[in-house]
Amino acid sequence: MRWLFESGFFASHPVHVACLVGSIVAVVSGVVGVFTVMRGQSFAGHSLADVATAGGSGAFLVGISPLFGFVAGGVVGAGAMEAIGVRRARGRDLATGIVLGASIGLAALFLYLSTTESSTTGASQQILFGSIFSTVSSTVPVVAIFSVLCLGIMALVYRPLLLSSVSTDMAAARGVPVRVVALLYMVALALAVGLSSLAIGAILSTALLIGPAAIALRLTKRIGWAMMAASLSGVVAVLAGVLLAYDSYYWSPSHASWPVSFFIVVIVFLGYLATELPFVSTAVTRQRRPATSDASEAHR
Amino acid sequence: MSPQPEAARQILEVEGIGVSLSGRQILDNVSFSVRAGEFTGLIGSNGAGKTTLLRVILGLERPSAGRVLVLGAPRGRRNRSMGYVPQKIMLDPDMPLRARDLVALGIDGTRFGIPLPSRQRREAVDEMLHAVDAEGFADARVGTLSGGEQQRVLIAHALIGRPQLLLLDEPLANLDLKSGQEVVTLLDRIADEQQIAVLLSAHEMNPLLPVMDRIVYLAGGRAASGTTDEVVRDDVLSALYGYEVHVHTLHGRILVVAGPMEQPGLPSDPTLRVI
Numbered sequence: 001m002r003w004l005f006e007s008g009f010f011a012s013h014p015v016h017v018a019c020l021v022g023s024i025v026a027v028v029s030g031v032v033g034v035f036t037v038m039r040g041q042s043f044a045g046h047s048l049a050d051v052a053t054a055g056g057s058g059a060f061l062v063g064i065s066p067l068f069g070f071v072a073g074g075v076v077g078a079g080a081m082e083a084i085g086v087r088r089a090r091g092r093d094l095a096t097g098i099v100l101g102a103s104i105g106l107a108a109l110f111l112y113l114s115t116t117e118s119s120t121t122g123a124s125q126q127i128l129f130g131s132i133f134s135t136v137s138s139t140v141p142v143v144a145i146f147s148v149l150c151l152g153i154m155a156l157v158y159r160p161l162l163l164s165s166v167s168t169d170m171a172a173a174r175g176v177p178v179r180v181v182a183l184l185y186m187v188a189l190a191l192a193v194g195l196s197s198l199a200i201g202a203i204l205s206t207a208l209l210i211g212p213a214a215i216a217l218r219l220t221k222r223i224g225w226a227m228m229a230a231s232l233s234g235v236v237a238v239l240a241g242v243l244l245a246y247d248s249y250y251w252s253p254s255h256a257s258w259p260v261s262f263f264i265v266v267i268v269f270l271g272y273l274a275t276e277l278p279f280v281s282t283a284v285t286r287q288r289r290p291a292t293s294d295a296s297e298a299h300r
Numbered sequence: 301m302s303p304q305p306e307a308a309r310q311i312l313e314v315e316g317i318g319v320s321l322s323g324r325q326i327l328d329n330v331s332f333s334v335r336a337g338e339f340t341g342l343i344g345s346n347g348a349g350k351t352t353l354l355r356v357i358l359g360l361e362r363p364s365a366g367r368v369l370v371l372g373a374p375r376g377r378r379n380r381s382m383g384y385v386p387q388k389i390m391l392d393p394d395m396p397l398r399a400r401d402l403v404a405l406g407i408d409g410t411r412f413g414i415p416l417p418s419r420q421r422r423e424a425v426d427e428m429l430h431a432v433d434a435e436g437f438a439d440a441r442v443g444t445l446s447g448g449e450q451q452r453v454l455i456a457h458a459l460i461g462r463p464q465l466l467l468l469d470e471p472l473a474n475l476d477l478k479s480g481q482e483v484v485t486l487l488d489r490i491a492d493e494q495q496i497a498v499l500l501s502a503h504e505m506n507p508l509l510p511v512m513d514r515i516v517y518l519a520g521g522r523a524a525s526g527t528t529d530e531v532v533r534d535d536v537l538s539a540l541y542g543y544e545v546h547v548h549t550l551h552g553r554i555l556v557v558a559g560p561m562e563q564p565g566l567p568s569d570p571t572l573r574v575i
Contacts, residue, residue, distance in 0.1 A: 038395050155414050163409035166389055166402065166442075173358040173384040174461075176410050217394045221441050226396040 006247045018132040018242045018260070021143050025199040026208060026234030028147045031154055031227045032192040033213030033234075035185065038223075039165050044081065044186075046206045047100045048193045051077030053202035054103040055194075056127045057110035065139055066127060070197040071146060074190030077103065082183050107202075130201030130261040132242065143195060150191035157184050162223070199238065200261035208234055211268035218275035237267040309336040311371060311381075311465045311497040312357065318365030319352055325521055326352050329366070332516045332525035334465065334497045339488060341508040342501040344518030350501040351387070353518070354469050357499075358384055371464065383458030387469040389450070391443035399445065399453045400425050400438045406460035424460060432456045432486060448479030452486065459490065466490075468500045472507060480507055487511070505532070506553050532556070 009015055036045050055073020056066040080099050107127075114123035126134065154161075160181045164171035172178045196205035216229035241264035248258040312334040319327040327349045334340050344350050355361040357368050367374060371381055383406075391397070403425045408415060415421075429438045432452040437445055442453060451471050458466055468487070472480040488511040491498045502508060505515065509528065516525040517532070519540045524531045531537075532554055537545050541558070548555040 034396070038392070040392070156412050158414050159405065159409050159411055162397070163405050165395075166391065166397070166405070167386050169355075169358075169360060169386050170384060170389070170457075171409070172360055173382070174380075174410050217396055221396050221398055221439075223396045223401070 004247070005243070006250055009243065009246050012246070013137075014133045014135075015242060015246060017135050017137055017140065019239055021135050021140060022132055022199050022238035022242060022260075022264075023235045024143055024147050025195045026212070026238045027231040028150050028192050029196050029208045030212050030216070030229075030231030030234045031151060032188055033209040033211075034216060034223065034226045034230050035154075035161065035165065036189060036209060037213045037217060041189070042206065042210050044096060045189060045193060045209050047081070047096045048074045048077050048186075048190050049197060049202050049205045050100045050107075051080075051103040052190070052194050052197050052205070053127060054106040054110065056197060056202055057107045057114065057123065060123055060127055061110045061114045065136075065142070067139060067142060067146070067194065067198045070202065071191060071194035073103070074194045075187055078186035078190040079183070082179075082186055125259075126201075127197075128201050128203045129259055130197070130199060130204060132199050132260050133245070133257075135198065139198075143198070146191050146195055150188045150195070153184050153188040153191075157181050157188075161185050200264050204261045204265055207265045207268055208237070211265075211272055212237065215268075215271050215275050233268075233271055237264050237271065240264075240267050309371075310334075310369075311336055312499070313369040313372075314353075314357065314366070315369065316366035317353065317356055317363045317368065319349070319356060319361065319363050321352075327356070327363070327523075328521045330518070330521075330523040331366075332514075332523060334499055334514075336464065336497055337491060337495045338513045339491050339498045339508075339511050340500070340514045340516060341505060341512045342499060342516045342518065343503070343505045343508075344501075345503055348503075348518040349521050350503075350518055351469055354384075354467055354499075354501060357467060358382065380461055381464045383461060383463035383466045385451070385454045385458050385466070385468040385471055387471075388474065389442075389454070391441075391450075393441060393443040395441060395443045397442050398439050399434060399442055399449075400429060402442050402453055403428055403434075403456045403460055406457040428456045428460045431459070431490070446479070447474040448476075448483060451475065451479075451483050455483075455486070455490075459494075459496075463496060465497045465499065468498070470501050470503070472502055472504070477507075484508060484511055509552070509554070528554075 036042060052070040052074040055069035055071070055076070057069070058073070059066045059069025077099055081096050084099070111124050111127065122131070125131070160171060160176045163174070164176060164178050164181055168178050171181075192209060193205050196208045200208055212230040212234035213226070215233050216226040219229050220226050241260050244263040245257055245260040249255055310333055314330060314332050317327055317330045318325070330353060342350050342353065352361060356363045404421060407421060407424065426435075429435050432455055434449065434452045434456060437449055442450060445453065455466075455468075466487075471483055475483065484507055487498050487500065490496065500508070505512070505528075512528060514525060515528050515531050516523050517537065517540060519537070520542060522540055524536050524540050532547055534546050537547065537556060543558065545556055545558050548557060
């Protein structure tokens with residue numbers, strides 16, 4: 001096993017922190033991500049990441065942990081999208097696009113100021129593409145608090161959210177406060193995106209949110225299991241990514257480690273491709289005979 | 301189907317409902333009532349206001365006039381006495397929700413927090429799946445089911461909360477004739493066995509004729525209600541539509557035709573419109 005675990009891997013403090021933070025983030029992303037994929041809100045998740053970018057780069061500029069910026073940006077963005085995009089899907093789409101454009105503009109300004117005024121060259125790299133190895137230990141409790149908050153919200157709204165994901169009207173007719181539930185879910189999504197941005201960068205954060213969830217939905221037809229499978233595949237991707245990034249230091253003579261986020265995203269992508277393999281997908285999808293009594297479906 | 305005693309309980313009273321959306325009058329002074337164990341068809345062509353009326357009854361839409369009484373009281377937002385089956389749900393085949401999960405959401409889907417596994421709950425779900433003949437696909441993802449199968453699962457979802465009134469929005473619209481007939485027979489049996497009132501909207505009344513106790517006929521935002529014989533008549537429908545229409549009966553099927561009366565038999569004028 002010496003060839004896999006380069007010397008010092010298990011003793012390195014940054015590796016410990018990276019593995020811990022990465023695993024927590026992967027679990028949160030897996031749980032939230034299943035609902036994101038199910039509700040077809042991958043685009044909303046990506047947009048929140050863009051808003052989080054503005055927050056994160058702002059936080060970097062004023063010198064506090066980008067995590068606070070990511071989360072604050074995401075939550076404000078979630079609120080704004082929910083408030084502007086009332087009712088119609090078209091309105092929601094439009095609102096999302098507008099909020100998104102403005103926030104990327106802000107991020108561009110903040111990152112520019114960070115690089116020019118304080119001559120910190122790593123700003124763009126750290127905010128946009130992540131830097132899990134430079135996470136300081138003092139961030140861990142904050143990560144834990146945000147994670148507990150996010151999972152707590154998901155546990156609270158689990159059933160009403162599931163019901164409104166099936167049909168908003170059905171849920172509303174039975175007295176579910178659908179808008180409150182949707183807003184709470186958006187806050188949980190913003191928290192997950194913020195945490196994921198810390199681990200693999202704001203631009204790539206959706207990969208950890210959507211990828212493992214998409215893999216899980218291929219493998220199981222029960223939502224609880226899907227959440228567990230998504231969390232587990234996320235954790236595997238993060239840990240393997242950390243290991244490979246650590247090892248990559250020794251790969252080239254110039255000793256330049258490749259970014260962790262690159263490895264995590266590639267592993268998630270390969271995992272998703274693997275579920276496309278014929279023998280994997282038929283095992284789950286062959287659960288039903290083709291529909292027989294649906295001749296008139298095409299009419300509508 | 302069996303004739304109800306005159307004193308059967310009023311489950312739903314719709315009194316003078318009017319709805320106007322952006323200046324257009326969708327519903328105008330619509331009144332009717334539904335009693336326990338009755339099967340009522342809400343009949344009207346597309347755009348007649350059927351969905352709007354159902355949404356008002358469910359409390360999803362606020363009427364500009366009139367009121368809705370459920371079990372004699374104005375309905376609150378949380379009304380467990382009504383079950384609702386929407387026209388169509390868009391579920392991805394990938395959505396990890398089995399038919400039995402959707403039925404279980406009918407029991408406690410509105411509650412906050414995570415459900416604990418419960419044997420009683422599982423048995424109730426099994427029983428309801430059996431009642432709607434959905435055992436064969438209980439463990440399949442809802443998104444992979446055919447229209448008729450989904451309809452039965454949604455009916456089970458609505459019924460498991462033990463409602464006294466079941467509202468269905470165009471349940472036959474996406475079904476072929478045979479599946480439609482199965483759903484109608486199922487609903488009739490349930491209405492009889494559990495003594496619940498069924499209010500079902502449809503644009504075609506013929507599939508419902510064998511089971512319908514009462515009809516609410518919507519046209520131009522106004523409604524006529526009563527038994528089929530009382531409502532589906534030349535004079536009543538002409539008054540409702542505001543122009544002359546005729547009711548023809550052909551082999552037990554009813555055709556409502558606009559325009560002046562032709563000689564008996566099939567309409568010969570190609571410009572005649574079948575409504």
